[in-house]
Amino acid sequence: MMNTHYDLPQSFWSNVEILIELLLKYNLTHNISGAKTKEAVLKNIDDSIYPLQFLHVNELKHAIDIGTGAGFPGLLLALALPQVHFTLFEPIAKKSAFLHLAKTTLELKNVDISTNRVEKVVPFNVDLISSRAVTNTKMLIKLCKNFITPDTTLLFYKGELVEEEIKGLRNCQVYQRDKRHYLVMKDVDVA
Numbered sequence: 001m002m003n004t005h006y007d008l009p010q011s012f013w014s015n016v017e018i019l020i021e022l023l024l025k026y027n028l029t030h031n032i033s034g035a036k037t038k039e040a041v042l043k044n045i046d047d048s049i050y051p052l053q054f055l056h057v058n059e060l061k062h063a064i065d066i067g068t069g070a071g072f073p074g075l076l077l078a079l080a081l082p083q084v085h086f087t088l089f090e091p092i093a094k095k096s097a098f099l100h101l102a103k104t105t106l107e108l109k110n111v112d113i114s115t116n117r118v119e120k121v122v123p124f125n126v127d128l129i130s131s132r133a134v135t136n137t138k139m140l141i142k143l144c145k146n147f148i149t150p151d152t153t154l155l156f157y158k159g160e161l162v163e164e165e166i167k168g169l170r171n172c173q174v175y176q177r178d179k180r181h182y183l184v185m186k187d188v189d190v191a
Contacts, residue, residue, distance in 0.1 A: 006052035008080055015079050015106050016045060022102055023070055030094045033070035048073035049080050051155055051182045054175055060084045063128035066118045066144060069095050073132050073157060075102060078111045084128070085110050089118045123147045132157035137165040141188060154185040
């Protein structure tokens with residue numbers, strides 16, 4: 001179905017079906033995602049897991065996702081990488097409530113949900129920081145700087161302004177697919 005060159009866990013697609021059903025039902029009352037059809041949700045899922053083919057997933061143990069919203073990309077990455085522990089940061093209560101519902105329904109043991117802004121939380125060691133559509137790159141780095149070590153990989157899902165946003169930054173790798181730019185950074189200067 002999706003064009004991903006990464007071996008997903010056996011349970012991935014059955015969990016995705018449950019997640020789609022949950023999201024579409026929850027979205028009718030709480031409007032937490034612009035994705036209103038199964039096809040639209042599947043596009044978001046494909047977008048979320050696409051970077052798995054160029055990330056060094058075997059090196060990952062702990063990850064955070066900033067502004068997870070309806071689960072993209074953090075919840076999908078957690079489904080795809082059951083060996084990685086994810087903390088999903090979502091300060092908006094109705095979105096966080098949905099993430100709790102999804103975690104419980106899917107019985108996800110590798111997910112914690114924090115109804116906080118990432119900059120308000122006591123930092124801990126992470127191997128991966130992901131975020132989609134939250135703010136510009138330099139502001140995102142500033143928000144999560146206390147989580148970043150020289151070994152932390154940053155994965156930001158960006159739009160067409162990515163080149164402008166990374167001016168002056170080093171160790172940036174951009175992978176493009178259609179209008180999406182997947183920005184991967186390591187050894188980021190957080191001064």
